[in-house]
Amino acid sequence: MSKLSRRGFLRGTLQGAAVGVGLPLLNCMLNSNGSAFAASGKRIPVRFGTWVWGCGFIPELWIPEKTGRDFEFPAHIAMLEPYREKLALFSGFDVKLDGVPNKPHVTGCFGLRTGIPVPDYNVKAPTLDVLIADQIADTRFSSIELCSAGIERSYSYRDAGSPNPSETSPLALYQRIFGEGFQDPNAAEFTPDPRYMVHKSVLAATGEERRQLMREVGAEDRQRLDEYFTSIRELEQKLALQLEPPAPVENFDMPAAPPDTIVDSEMGNVMENHKLMAGLLARALQCNQTKVFNMLFSDTASNLRRPGSSSTHHTLTHEEPEDPELGHQREVAWFAQRSMVAWKDFLDALSAIPEGDGTLLDNCLVLAHSDCSIAKAHAVEGIPVMVAGNAGGRVRTGFHMAGNADPISRLGLTVQQAMGLQVDSWGTLNMATNRSVTELLA
Template sequence: MKVKGLTRRTLLRGVLQGSAISVGLPILDVFLNGNGTALASGAPLPLRFGTWFWGCGMTPERWNPQAEGAKWALTPELAALERHRRELSILSGFNVHLDGRPNQVHSSGVVGTLTGNAPMVPDEYVTPTLDVLIADAIGTGTRFRSLEIAASGDPRHSYSRRSSSVVNAAEVSPLALYQRVFGEGFQDPNAGEFRPDPALMMRQSVLSAVKEDRQRLMQQLGSGDRARLDQYFTAVRQAEQQLDIMLQEPEPLAACVLPDQPQEVATGTEIDQVARNHTLLAQLMALAVACDQTRVFNVVFSPGASNLRRAGSSANHHQLTHEESVDPALGYQPEATYFVERSMLAFGEFLDILKSVPEGDGTLLDNCAVLAHSETSLAKTHDVSGLPLMLAGRAGGRLRSGQHIKGRGDPVSRVGLTLQQLMGVPVSRWGTRSMETDRALTEVLV
């Protein structure tokens, strides 16, 4: 359908506070060729959700506890998490059901966990990831709908996606994260005075200013373009709502402490360097959450097909999982397993950081639900059955911790459904094909 006078340069025009404004349009079918080629108020403490990812899985015999329920015993690869045993639940035996589709190595596991879908091709996200769905429910009242960090220095190492092409890129520099969160635009909730930014005030309500133009345009377009424009205007409105938050005086938060600006640090894949960067990023992330700048966060310690390596070695974690022989006396790959154990040390430190922030009558961790996961179980075979999963925190008293739950081959989508319901997402079923489920994990729900 072609509309007379409508081109790619068309702008919706209006007047806002006496000033002329204009709003551009996304690429519509009508612009293309026939082939389409061209708290102090008494409100409860905020509820938060986060993910923590490490690559290349674990060794099932050294990871999975034997006993179920609350009497499970720590295994060798979970030993570093002993101090968090009471606020941690271990989930074992949950699978990505491929339904005849190929196992897209280092992709099917993470995509299946976060979307409830087995991808046809690597990194195919046909639906939004779990964190995006939750951010749509709880992240609209904060300055950032979500924040992402990656410790190994590559902003592409993010598994937070609304679609295959819409990725929430990760911050990899502590200094850049500090400037983004606590720099221009940050309103200290404990400052005692509030001064809205007049530049932001002028950016409010652009959709209302172009209402007549918008309605006239919608009447001229076909159904496909109307749907695309509706999605576009919804995104613009969400951005306006985020701006509106920045124009409101924040409620005082005792847990919010403005950090000192960090020094720039080098990034890379050497394990000690990654661990140091992870610590700095995690500390800033925790303060951003405590200051209610975001309620949804995602952390990547190492990517799928983990590229972590020891100092002086050219062999990385992923390479070792395939090339290192199993030690006949130990029964596992000791060099590859070293990186699993270091990853668990880092996750334990991440929980330490969240737990170190006092909030209300507990800690920041008490008001979080954190999903820790990897993209495979045994990386040597790229297995997506028995994926390693952990739930940490108490979600404001909604999440029962200290459990070991055996999935016995159930789809991993049960975990995603549970977390969405825990966070208030109105969903009763989730996943596709044999991953579709309406069964939440009642064992962890209070």
């Protein structure tokens, strides 16, 4: 028997409409370790995402004393011990300001994500997640943004005027992904929606006019039009995907709709919403709704608060005195540790889904970071970063690396290279680098 493709279907017609019956994931579609599709050589997709928490950390409770593989997890990340071999920890990498004013909770975040220190939200380059999505996104959603703390913003930007908004409610997230337009990859039959055929035809009919317009306008207008037509191309891609049967997905179960939860900044509600959203996102990744995501646990000026309190995490970083016995702010430390508990919850959601000969986490590269190191000083030196997952074997994990004040753009460059981008250097001025973190690349 000839080899079958994972996208194999039994095709026919029903009352004049084309229909397809998807084949299950068969052994003959896979290589010996279950990670590559035999007919095409195509591997299980690699996904990229970011996970952000605000207001930094308590260095002595987060940074391991040793570098390399033989390190111990300090108190605030001790709960991550089960993921030792799936994590790489990075400390001591800096955003170089180059004379740019440090806009608290902004400059550090976007310096890390763009390689450019910026004094405000006027982001002058795509964030690295957008660059990666442009390379790998062949899915219904080019990226999915989420925030469990009720903030509609994200730190995913194509340019200053194009931030990608976040979903803030688990129920709204569910409806967006698994509501109208979702195609169950394991459904017995597939019938294209005629509405998508009409929309695709209309867009296709204007293609030549768009190309002609691009040839006639000046450089500045071409840039504006290119940004606009990018959204058109994404819509065309989405419509094309809706007109063909989705590939069957092993171990996929349609998730149930979550409850209509309270969306605010109270820590208990945020933790609950984060868990629900992480589970839904994991299912979306599993059934190829997107390959890129940005999860915002708390915004960079963290609005998290304890139950019954009006004092936010951010406010406490400035107003709470240091505990003389502990040597740091007690309440701030509580929020910092809870953020790491949430990070473990996120890893739990990805690792709970089997995929190939491993888990969904094994086929992800997740860049987790904050916006500063010590929030009280708004320090952009030593911003804490972790990489989780193995990107389908493209990255090595299980170690702690000290950056020794190197530009944090080294990490951004390396992550892009691991995701297949042909980029040799990244960043500007003192953030410009061509030095990959070779310890991370497999």
